[in-house]
């Protein structure tokens with residue numbers, strides 16, 4: 001019988017490829033595998049959580065047909081919401097700090113989302129507050145990726161299972177810390193299957209707006225993130241992340257996004273202390289939407305301006 005093609009874009013969310021980075025293997029015996037979340041239809045890992053969070057709110061009855069959903073995001077969650085919310089017939093209103101990569105608002109407008117801008121100095125915290133103000137005055141529904149457990153569960157049920165099923169063993173898992181959803185959900189699933197796995201989080205250096213990643217030193221601990229569940233935390237600056245992602249593009253042909261450079265840079269550091277084992281790194285999005293900002297060239301020049309853009 002001929003296979004049936006997927007009948008909806010939502011059927012293409014998840015089940016992303018896991019690929020071994022053979023050219024960048026640190027030494028024989030230490031293998032690095034990248035989970036390519038850029039293969040999701042909205043171009044990032046956030047398609048998974050947005051679909052799961054909306055469907056949970058629908059089941060609970062807190063999200064009513066025809067409602068408008070509001071959310072603060074500097075990019076990937078906004079795009080995922082514009083795609084998924086739009087397909088489900090909701091209005092979508094995104095609050096973003098100024099300084100996001102130019103293609104993000106362009107994509108959002110194509111999907112028909114409304115945008116409210118915040119001053120970049122207030123960062124994501126200010127954007128989250130504004131989203132709540134908008135909800136208060138308009139009755140919009142706040143998606144709430146920083147606070148709702150459905151974010152973590154989406155990763156426990158999908159991303160984590162996919163990784164655990166793909167490999168005989170996982171010794172280290174490396175993911176960026178944004179909302180904490182990825183590391184908490186995947187980390188819990190992997191620990192169940194591989195009790196000795198080390199779960200390592202990647203943070204942005206304070207002041208660096210590294211694509212999707214938070215600096216915990218900013219003083220905001222995402223409520224979903226339980227630091228006790230992490231076996232290690234590494235700080236990565238934008239320039240190192242961007243240099244590393246450039247190596248991935250050249251050596252492996254993978255046009256990954258900037259936070260992928262941060263996770264891979266961390267994987268290399270972790271690998272220094274290993275003789276053998278499997279390391280899985282999250283590549284949370286693809287690199288296409290960053291192209292108008294030319295991060296790769298700026299990294300080569302050692303450009304200070306790198307830290308003035310939100311690289312996500």
Ligand SMILES: Cc1ncc(COP(=O)(O)O)c(C=O)c1O
Nearest residue numbers: 176178179180181182212259284
């Ligand atoms: C590109 C990118 N990398 C990493 C992350 C971090 O993921 P999480 O929010 O699950 O901690 C995000 C989102 O916040 C992101 O957009």
